[in-house]
Amino acid sequence: SFNTAISQMMIFINEVYRINKISQEYAEGFVKIISPIVPHLGEEMWHKLGHDHTIAFESWPTYNPDKLVLNTITMGISVNGKLRGEMTVGIDDNDEVIKTAALEVESVKRHIEGKTIMKIIVVKGRLVNIVVA
Structure with a gap:
C-alpha cells in the first residue's frame, strides 16, 4: 500500500x-x-x-537477491527469565556455539558471576535462557 x-x-x-x-x-x-x-x-x-x-x-x-539472505540473527539472552543482553550469531550456528557465545556477553557475565549454571535453554532464532542458582 x-x-x-x-x-x-x-x-x-x-x-x-x-x-x-x-x-x-x-x-x-x-x-x-x-x-x-x-x-x-x-x-x-x-x-x-x-x-x-x-x-x-x-x-x-x-x-x-543475495543481499536479502540473512546470514546472522540477533538473539536475546535472559538470566532466570530476565532479559540481560543480546548477541548476534550465525543463522546456522548450533546450540553449543550459541550457548558459548551467550556466556561471553559482558552483561550476562555480571549476572551469572559466582552462581551455578543449572541449565541453558536455547530457543532457536529467538532467545537463550540461562538458569542459575
Missing part, C-alpha cells in the same frame, strides 16, 4: 541519517523509487545528483 511504501522509504532515510553517508548509486536508486510518488521532488533531486536529463525515462532500480 501507499503507507507501506512511504514507511519503507522513511526507514531507509533514517538509516542514511544514522550512518551519515550514502553512495551515489543508492541515492540515485532512492530518487528513482520516490519519483513516481512525488515527481517534482524526484526531478529536483535527480538534477542535484548531477544529471542533465529527466528521470522519467530512467530504468527502474535493480536489486541483488
